[in-house]
Amino acid sequence: MNIFELANPKRFMRFSAALLPWFWTIAVLCLGAGLYIGLFRVPPDYQQGQTVKIMFIHVPAAWVGMMAYASMAVASLFGLVNRHPLADAAAKAAAPLGAVFTALALITGSLWGKPMWGAYWVWDARLTSFLILFFLYLGYMALWSAIEDETRAARACAILALVGAVNLPIIKYSVDWWNTLHQGESIFVKGGPLIAPVFLWPLFLMAFGYTFLFLALWMVRIRTEILARRARTLQLRMGTA
Amino acid sequence: MNVMTYLEMGGYAAYVWPAYGISLLGIVGMVFWTLHAFRQVSRKLAILEEEMKGDGS
Structure with missing residues (x-):
């Protein structure tokens, strides 16, 4: 299927309605299995003890x-280039979700940092660049609400996002470019992950769960945005009738 | 394994459980607030569409 066919709001409503139950199911199954294995089946790490359990919620939150x-950013690019309102709606719908996942990564990371590094926060490159992501x-959200005209707001926000x-x-690459307290890449490295398989399984399950949770929530929020726009159009039409 | 020893998390309970608690709160919050907003807009749209029909337009 061509991605531009989905750009039709009606078609998107049908397509997303069909996909959503699957996304919710995959999210619930992966999170359930990941939590069960992560909380009850994984031994304490030989260096980090039980704090390794924080990894299962910290890393997926950061990835998502x-x-x-x-x-x-991709939706914003489509919005700018193709001037399609559905792309703008998709970009707008992703922001608050991304903000929450980013905040969760920062908070869980800080709760992991205190016992392992001795500090809740350090201004190293990884932590600082991630805080900038949150800001x-x-x-982005402040800019959306600051500009009244929808089309202009979408364009300004798209530029900010890009x-x-x-x-x-x-x-x-912060962990490679600078000397960070945050550990380096340990999963997607040449020669395979540096983490023991016993920790990798629950981590991947949780990461899948978080990803599908995000996709499901994102879709519902795009659907909400489409219906809200339809409602506004109807209201305008009734106002002038 | 005994439940109390498990909950102690090898002495790291004060970090592990708050991390899980806040994540749960964030996720449940997002799900609730997203579904709530969808329901509200659908209801509003249904009322508007009903009114449109009533107008005969």
Whole structure:
């Protein structure tokens, strides 16, 4: 299927209605299995003890926080180039979700940092660039609500989202480019993950669960946006009738 | 394993459980607020569409 066919709001409503039950089911199953294994079947790490359990909610939240931003940036690009309102709606719908996932990654990370590093917060490159991601979401949402005219707001926000996207590779490579207290990449490395398989399984299950949860919520929020626009149009028509 | 020892998380209970608690809160919050907003807009739209029909337009 061509992605531009989905750009028709009616078709998107039908398509998303069919997909949503699947997304919810996959999210619930993965999160259930991941939590069960992560909380009850995993031994304490030989260095980090039981704090390794925080990894299962910290890493997925961080991944999805960045994925949501990437989705927002891609939708913004389509919005700018193709001038399609559905793309604008998709970008707008992703922001608050991304902000929450990013906040969760920051909070759980800080609760992991205190016992392992001795500090809730340090201004290292990974933590700082991730905090900037959170502020980008806040700025994006503030900009949406600050501009009255929908089309102009969408365009300004799309530009902000695209400029801010430069932060994504900075986050990703921060642990290589600078000396960070935050550990380096330990999962997607040449030669395979540096984490024992016993921890990898629950981590991947949780990551899948978080991803599908985000996708389901994002779809519902795009649907909400489509219906809200339809309602506004009807209201305008009735007002002038 | 005894429940109390499990809950102690090897001495890290004060970090592990708040991390899980806040994540649960954030996720439940997002789900609730997203579904609530959808329901509200659907209801509003249904009323508007009903009114449109009533007008005969």
